[in-house]
Amino acid sequence: MKSRKQPAAKNTGHTQRGQCVKRVSIVEAAAEVFCREGFSGASIDEIAAEACVSRQTIYNHYREKETLFVAVVEEVMSRANARLFSILSTFPDSDDNLEDDLTAFAVSLTRNCICNQDGKFLRKLVQSEGERYPHLFETWRQHGPGKTGTALAALFSRLAHKGALQIDDFDLAARQFLALINADLQIISLFGEALTDEQLESSSRAAVQTFLRAYGKPATRRSQLALEEANL
Amino acid sequence: MKSRKQPAAKNTGHTQRGQCVKRVSIVEAAAEVFCREGFSGASIDEIAAEACVSRQTIYNHYREKETLFVAVVEEVMSRANARLFSILSTFPDSDDNLEDDLTAFAVSLTRNCICNQDGKFLRKLVQSEGERYPHLFETWRQHGPGKTGTALAALFSRLAHKGALQIDDFDLAARQFLALINADLQIISLFGEALTDEQLESSSRAAVQTFLRAYGKPATRRSQLALEEANL
DNA sequence: GACGGATTAGACAATGGTGTCTAATTTTAC
């Protein structure tokens, strides 16, 4: 309450950056350890050691373990959110090769939001502690998958408007797109195995191809059909 | 080692059933508590209380907490497996209404293997403790999603052979089918909210429809296409 | 009813974690 965020307004430059360094190093380490051990399995001592910081410093910044946990989740969530919007904003406007564009989009979504450390943290922690912190869980739902879904739905709506996609229910299509993207990863990414760029690329492309067979514009789907029948 | 499974061969009937009752009540309670609290958050006392059993009895059956945990995972996994195969074996042979058949299949898969207590337990626990018990994690991969995927792929191969589906890669199609089934549930089921029969039915149908637009037999997809173009 | 295995409650030491406190030390601002 007193002076945790801005201990003294006179502090400038170094001190503030110094504090910041401690803070991020604490949050970083805490994310690691919480993710590895779960909330109750993670000890403050372990976090302090991993952050190269004394235990007391942690208690100075965050009153108790729970405060730290919530702060970590919020930090990781906002980082993930920023990345998501950065990716969305770079989706190309041209529609001459939708499959490639969507594949590249899926790859970068996977790499930066789903398969990285933050994505793993959020999946694991929200899953294991979500019931204990309903508020947190709700925030995650709305700012995490919720926002992703909404943003994706908007993108699809734009593409459908241009005639590149044929979609009834944009939200449903968004959820299914995300699900398809994850289809191959669910099993692997839980474990934390890093997958090669080739695996990532090919699994994303497979997802996009299936998505386009279901939601691509009629002309594309018709020629796809003709091709498949010829192959018989 | 000595006499944990069958304490004395002379015991018959009641005693044996008595033991069994204790064992299943312990495993049942442990599943509950482990699922709710995670491995390190779950205390033996809590499990004992929920099982209406003394703490010592638990230590008699399972040498230590870890032993109990592994036993619970194995038990839950084998139950889930049994259910899966029971569902698979009832898939109808007639192919006059594939969409309805697949939808019913998806509904029952979801209800009995994914959204029930066992499914939740496996998702949560394997996710949070998988890295601590690689052996367990491997077993889950092969006997859980692995087996489901293989079995599904076999089903699809059968259907493709009959001309009802048009699939290149059966394993991929199986993973994507499972992913689509889960698309709407991921968010809800984490939380443990029970979803209504209507939600379940409609979300399963949506998944199946998308799947069939991508993998349905050409004739169906062509008429689907014509219908959509007429709707414009 | 008596035996024997299973179960029970309760006490117990050992361990490890949380959160507080203090006194010493370092870092930063001026």
Added chain:
DNA sequence: GTAAAATTAGACACCATTGTCTAATCCGTC
């Protein structure tokens, strides 16, 4: 250089949990 703020190590009380032990009790079998 000095003062204020931040950080540190270490000790501390407190509490929960694990796993063991014991003596009493239950319950089916003979």
